[in-house]
Amino acid sequence: MGLNGLLDIELRVPEPAELVAFWERRGMTHHGDGVLGTADRPVQLRVLHGDYRHLSELHLSCESEADLADIRDRLAGLGAEASISDTRLTCTDPVLGHRVSIDVGAPPPLGPSQARATNLPGGFDRSNERADAVAETDPRAPRRLGHVVFGTPRFMDARAFYIDGLGFRISDQVLNGVATFARCETDHHNLLIHPGSVSHLNHYAMEVDDVDAVGKAGQAVLAERDDSSVVGVGRHNLGSNIFWYMTDPSGTMFEFFSDIDQIVDDEAWDRDHRRDDWEGSDGPAGFSVWGPKEPDRFFNQPDLPEIGAAREANGLGS
Numbered sequence: 286m287g288l289n290g291l292l293d294i295e296l297r298v299p300e301p302a303e304l305v306a307f308w309e310r311r312g313m314t315h316h317g318d319g320v321l322g323t324a325d326r327p328v329q330l331r332v333l334h335g336d337y338r339h340l341s342e343l344h345l346s347c348e349s350e351a352d353l354a355d356i357r358d359r360l361a362g363l364g365a366e367a368s369i370s371d372t373r374l375t376c377t378d379p380v381l382g383h384r385v386s387i388d389v390g391a392p393p394p395l396g397p398s399q400a401r402a403t404n405l406p407g408g409f410d411r412s413n414e415r416a417d418a419v420a421e422t423d424p425r426a427p428r429r430l431g432h433v434v435f436g437t438p439r440f441m442d443a444r445a446f447y448i449d450g451l452g453f454r455i456s457d458q459v460l461n462g463v464a465t466f467a468r469c470e471t472d473h474h475n476l477l478i479h480p481g482s483v484s485h486l487n488h489y490a491m492e493v494d495d496v497d498a499v500g501k502a503g504q505a506v507l508a509e510r511d512d513s514s515v516v517g518v519g520r521h522n523l524g525s526n527i528f529w530y531m532t533d534p535s536g537t538m539f540e541f542f543s544d545i546d547q548i549v550d551d552e553a554w555d556r557d558h559r560r561d562d563w564e565g566s567d568g569p570a571g572f573s574v575w576g577p578k579e580p581d582r583f584f585n586q587p588d589l590p591e592i593g594a595a596r597e598a599n600g601l602g603s
C-alpha cells in the first residue's frame with residue numbers, strides 16, 4: 286500500500302516563539318518545545334529556531350515495514366540513500382534539502398465533523414435560529430495539517446524523488462510534470478511541486494471545518510496584520526478546495542482550506558478524472574473557479590532572494 290499519511294512538519298524560523306504564539310491564538314495547543322497540535326492530532330507543526338524560514342523535516346507514515354524496504358530500494362535506484370532503524374526510514378530530500386522521515390503507522394483519526402445546520406433553497410435544516418457562524422464567538426481551530434507545497438527550479442528532480450522514490454500518487458499534473466499534485470492520503474493533494482526561482486516551502490495548509498471557518502479564521506489573522514492576506518478567498522479548480530492564503534509572522538505562506546476532493550478509489554480517479562496535460566493559467570486548471578485568478582505574490586514571494594542566499598550559504602544550492 287505504501288505511504289498513507291502526512292503526520293507533521295518541522296519549521297525553522299528566526300523567531301519561533303512568535304510563530305508558536307500565533308498558532309496558539311488560532312486555537313492550537315502548544316505542548317512545549319515548539320510542538321503544536323489539536324485535540325485530534327497533538328503533533329502537527331514543530332517550530333524550531335533557524336537562521337531563515339524553511340521546512341526542515343517532512344514526517345510521513347506508511348502501512349508496513351515492507352513498505353519502508355520498498356521505499357529504500359526505490360530511492361537507491363534514484364541514487365538517494367535512506368536508512369531504516371526499527372520502524373522508521375529517514376532520508377534527505379535531494380532538492381529541497383530537508384529531512385524526510387517515515388514511520389510505520391497512520392495519522393490519528395479525526396473526531397466527527399462539526400457540520401453546521403444550513404438553509405438551502407427548498408430545504409431548510411435550520412429554522413427559528415441564527416446561523417451557527419453568527420452565534421459562535423471564536424473562530425474554529427484548524428483540524429489538521431493537510432498539505433505542503435514546494436517551489437523549485439529542479440521540479441522534475443523533486444517530482445522523481447517524491448513520486449518515483451517515496452511513492453506519492455499523482456492526482457493531476459500541469460504540462461506533464463511542470464506542476465504535480467500528489468497524495469499520500471485520500472486528499473486530492475498532500476503535496477504539490479511547482480516551478481520556482483529558488484527551492485522553498487511555498488506554503489503549508491491547515492484544514493478547517495467549512496467555508497465559514499476559513500473566512501472567520503482568516504479574518505482574525507487579518508485583524509492582527511493587515512498585510513497578511515496573500516490570495517483568497519476562492520475555490521481552486523484542481524482539488525476543489527476553498528482557500529485563503531496568508532502569511533504567518535515568519536513570512537511563510539500558509540493556507541486555511543476546506544472541502545478538498547477526496548480520492549478513495551485510485552483506479553476510478555485515474556480513469557475518470559486524472560489528467561497529466563492540464564494547461565496552467567486559464568480554463569479548467571487555472572488557479573480558481575471563483576476568487577482571484579492571477580496570484581502573482583503566491584508564486585513570487587518577496588523573500589525568495591533572501592532564502593536563495595541562505596541556501597547558498599548552507600551549501601544547499603538553488
Ligand SMILES: [Fe+2]
Binds near residue numbers: 432434488540
Ligand atoms: Fe494549498
